[in-house]
Amino acid sequence: MLDKREILVKKAMELFAQGGYTGVGIDRIIAEAGIAKMTLYKYFPSKSDLILEVLNQRDTFFRTSLMNYVNQQEGLSQKILALFTWHDQWFKRKDFNGCMFINAAAEFHNRKDPIHQVAALHKQLIIDYIASLLLETHGTKSGKLASQINILLDGAIDAAHLTGNPNAAMEAWEAAQCLIDRR
Template identity: 50%
Template sequence: MSDKRQLVLETALTLFRAHGYHAVGIDRVLAESGVAKMTMYKYFPSKNALIEAVLNERDLRFRRSLLEFVNEVDDPREKIRALFLWHHCWFKEDSFNGCMFINAVAEFPEIDSSIRQASINHKALIQDFIGSILNQVLATEISQRLSAQFSQLLDGATIAAQVAGDRMAAFLAWRSAVGLLLLEGVQIELGNSFESS
């Protein structure tokens, strides 16, 4: 990947995450990256193309970080807990400003928007990943249903952490997840790992 392209991408990702998509113009991305306009348009022919590239990059980083965190434990039940604990740690980061994909859909709500589609794709991949973990302790049909419910719990927790500053939002979502698992015959202790993280 070109150094100039990567520089524009990194700068845009940082700015969009902190300030939103409409609030950040191309001129600001250029000014803060130090890349010439012609060079930027060589790699990103429009602002929407840049936003899509940023979302694709964020998707890769998000899923890689989540996967690495979850794979630090071997017990499938602990992997389920790790999904929520990862979010708990993310909510506490100084750079946390909500989900870039939820924010993107809020700013680009058009049904046929490619930016909206990139966000939908990301959420589908995360739900599939959650399902693959649940499938280690539950039947496939149940895993699919619970993965949708867990995805909604985590998205809700993300919004609560962003809007209300609820630092324990992921733990509250985890409490709900434990209850859903118990209904399916899977018992997991709540644990105190959230308090120490």
């Protein structure tokens, strides 16, 4: 059974994904979570604290799920393909609402804002993971190539979300293959 803190975070994550961070108010979160306002403030002194916790939990879930999926594959090309097939499956889920980190950075655009910093850290951790996959075969070029692959993934996320392109991830995979083959 979930405790009240977990209920708040889970409901906030769902609502922020659907309606944005500034578009969803505390009153709506507590009403839908069935939690008293004092309970919310017991765990999260501000809405920013709640947003940070949501992003931290989303980061853990996202990266764990992605890395477990990719790490099941054998060989570099299958692992890189798995990055894109994982995203393809995510885009086709009914609850897909784009990237919570891209959205957070857009809503909290000041790079010194802790929310923006958590979003940027998530993206850097994804790049670092991709670079670790590429390191053995691409050496010193692995960081740059990982950044380029992440740009393709982020572009696919935006294309799937903004235009509803159901094939965005696999189209990005085709572009990634060109980058990888070029190296």
